[in-house]
Amino acid sequence: MQTTVIEVKDFRKAYGAFVAVDGISFEVKEGEIFGLLGPNGAGKTSTLECLEGLRAPNGGRLRVAGLDPASEARKLRDLIGVQLQSAGLPESITPDEAMKFFCAYHKVVPRFDLLERLSLAEKRNSQFFELSAGQQRRLVLALAIPHNPRVLFLDEPTAGLDVATRVELHGMMRELQARGTTIILATHDMAEAEQMTDRVAILLQSRIVKIGTPMQITATGADQTKISVRTQGESLAGASFPAVSQQTCKDEYSIYFSSDIGPTLSAIITHIQAQGDTLIDLRVERPSLEDRFLEITGKGGVQ
Amino acid sequence: MNAFMHHFAFEFRMGIRNKQLLLMNYLFPLGFYLMMGFIMAEINPPFRETIVPAMVVFSILAATLLGIPDPLVNARENGIFRSYKINGVPSISILVIPALTTILHLVIVAVIITASAHWMFAAPLPVNWLNYVLIFFATAFACAGLSVLIGVVSPSSRMTVLWSQLVFVPSMLLGGLMLPYSMLPGVAGKFAQLFTATHAMNAFNGLAMGKVADFSPWGSVILLLASGLLAFELAVYLFSWDSRNTTRRGSPLLALLVLLPYVLGVFLLK
Structure with missing residues (x-):
């Protein structure tokens, strides 16, 4: 010890x-x-x-x-x-x-x-x-x-x-x-x-x-996980996935903010495969300490 | 001892390396000495009689009162003392070492003045060298103690200048450096006895230069030593590692106690 x-x-x-x-x-x-x-x-x-x-x-x-x-x-x-x-x-x-x-x-x-x-x-x-x-x-x-x-x-x-x-x-x-x-x-x-x-x-x-x-x-934060996906085709255009509260596009990436990463990720991959598209890049970013810090200090510390 | 010597050596070098300290330790005293020697001795020949002790006392006043307090205040305000405290530098070293290194610089300046005044300006040399050295160190000790105390109790550089000038200017005007103490009117004479410079000049004249003292010269030496000792004790007592210290041991006004020996001297010295 x-x-x-x-x-x-x-x-x-x-x-x-x-x-x-x-x-x-x-x-x-x-x-x-x-x-x-x-x-x-x-x-x-x-x-x-x-x-x-x-x-x-x-x-x-x-x-x-x-x-x-x-x-x-x-x-x-x-x-x-x-x-x-x-x-x-x-x-x-x-x-x-x-x-x-x-x-x-x-x-x-x-x-x-x-x-x-x-x-x-x-x-x-x-x-x-x-x-x-x-x-x-x-x-x-x-x-x-x-x-x-x-x-x-x-x-x-x-x-x-x-x-x-x-x-x-x-x-x-x-x-x-x-x-x-x-x-x-x-x-x-x-x-x-x-x-x-x-x-x-x-x-x-x-x-x-x-x-x-x-x-x-x-x-333990309330912030959502950011999922950035890039595919060869355009299979993700117009698609919607579970637990996603917000989605956007930037630099050929489709970006999703998910409150429950498991179902969202699974649905995205299944969708890409089902559409016969090819996955080029996939990035999952948890909220950083800075995000969490700002969340805590922004709330005045109320947990 | 090793730490003390490193600290002493560094502080001594800083007295030359730092432009402000170089000015106060050497350039200002020696420049003023040359100016007074060349100009004052010509327009007022009797000034030659006291040029050696007067310029040595002036050097002591400049190097201590104008050189010691401000670096102490700056060090405290810039967190240097905090850094010292964390690394185990004792407060006594912080207060005593700058005083000792300044006195060492003053020894060099005093030697230059004493050695050059006779052949440059035909100034009389001391007749009692032992007393001359003793009074030099007593004066330097008293002024260094007072300067360290000013540095300890001053809340800012601006207040440091004010306190230092409150002692420096009257010392110059009334201390017997520019005009003899005997020429001062009675009240001004008594007031002048509150200053280190007056007692230093009195002691130099009576015990080292072969002249007549205006009042007890040994009394002046005792007052110089007593006030120096009291000033250092007060400085150690009132010392604060930083300006946000909320647990200071006493009010800065206690520093005024440093005048006590001189106040007693006004009544006791004949």
């Missing part, structure tokens, strides 16, 4: 009269990539900051690697790595200096290989303000992991990165996961969350409105 590395129970955080997080609970297992999703102001950053020991909660129980982040923040430092949303580095510091500086405080040997891995080798002696936004984010990530943290907090890690660097970064996250690192990923990028996370929690108006694997979350 996997160990619980992060435990959040009835956690509450308020700033004066404003309640940022209102009694949320979840657990994250060792080696899991757990996504925190939600619109701006939903409470993601407050949750992360309390888990990282940057702020004290107003109620509930938080444990990270068995430690209370509020009272045992010092012990927690060497067990967690954090990539903050803001750059968090002096503008005059160079990647080399930053690596030496943070590694010295973590009492580990500087990991210059991480700079090379994240394509910063040529910029090792450039000042932080001279780096592009993507390079700055890569540097901040490189500085979060040289001490092999048990838990890694990533806040919008791929915002502003080009495709190649995103792929590299995702590969690195997978490697860290394979080594047993637990990753908490706060992101607005639904495709990234769907691709990278094992489970996600969707926060809305200070509460968790949905939690589960991306597959579980997308499966």
Whole structure:
């Protein structure tokens, strides 16, 4: 059985009269990539900051690697790595200096290989303000992991990165996961969350409105499955199929939105065969996490 | 120790690499020194008598009051302190290291001024070098502490400039740098004793330059050290990792306690 590395129970955080997080609970297992999703102001950053020991909660129980982040923040430092949303580095510091500086405080040997891995080798002696936004984010990530943290907090890690660097970064996250690192990923990028996370929690108006694997979350939506079919002939013209609520044509494809994929798909294939037509392409697209997220947040979280 | 040295080395380099800090640490003090040496010493020859301590005190005021607080405020507002906290950088290092590196820059500037003033402007050199060095460090310590405290309690860069100028401008005008303390009217003289520069010049004159002090020079040294110590203690106490911190340990108004040694000095120093 996997160990619980992060435990959040009835956690509450308020700033004066404003309640940022209102009694949320979840657990994250060792080696899991757990996504925190939600619109701006939903409470993601407050949750992360309390888990990282940057702020004290107003109620509930938080444990990270068995430690209370509020009272045992010092012990927690060497067990967690954090990539903050803001750059968090002096503008005059160079990647080399930053690596030496943070590694010295973590009492580990500087990991210059991480700079090379994240394509910063040529910029090792450039000042932080001279780096592009993507390079700055890569540097901040490189500085979060040289001490092999048990838990890694990533806040919008791929915002502003080009495709190649995103792929590299995702590969690195997978490697860290394979080594047993637990990753908490706060992101607005639904495709990234769907691709990278094992489970996600969707926060809305200070509460968790949905939690589960991306597959579980997308499966429970009211959205319909999209079926795109392309045939050699025109057998599909004017045909109607069961459970289809809407149909359209685009780029030689007949597109159907079905609320019950089994009967619809079966009927389409039977129809094509019966008409003596040839199937060229068939695509079935379940609602994405983004569709589901928009559905949930659009409803104000009412399930 | 390794971490401290890395931090110190980086901050020291930043004092040269960062254009604003380079200006405050070197260009402004040395430029002003040359200008005063070439112009003021010609139109007001007695100024030569105090050019060394006056320009050293000016350098200290510029590098500390104008150089230290703003980077601290910017670092806090830009989340740099949060990043430091997460990575285990102690708050004491965040506050003390910029002060120490600034003092090291000031040592270089003070050496340049002291070494060049005699042959460039025929300025008298200190007669007691040990006291000269002691007073330099006491003044730098007091000003650095005050500057760090301003950086800790200022909510924004704009307020930082205001607080810094509130100390810097009267220090320049009344601190004995431009005109002797003895020329000030009674009330202005008492008011001037609230500033670090006044006590620094008094101590330099009485203990290092072989002149007559206007009031107890050792009293001034003690006040400088006490106010520096108090300022650093207040800065550590009031330090906040970020501006959204709702659990700050005390009101920023407590920073005004830093004036306490000088207020006592007004009544006690003869």
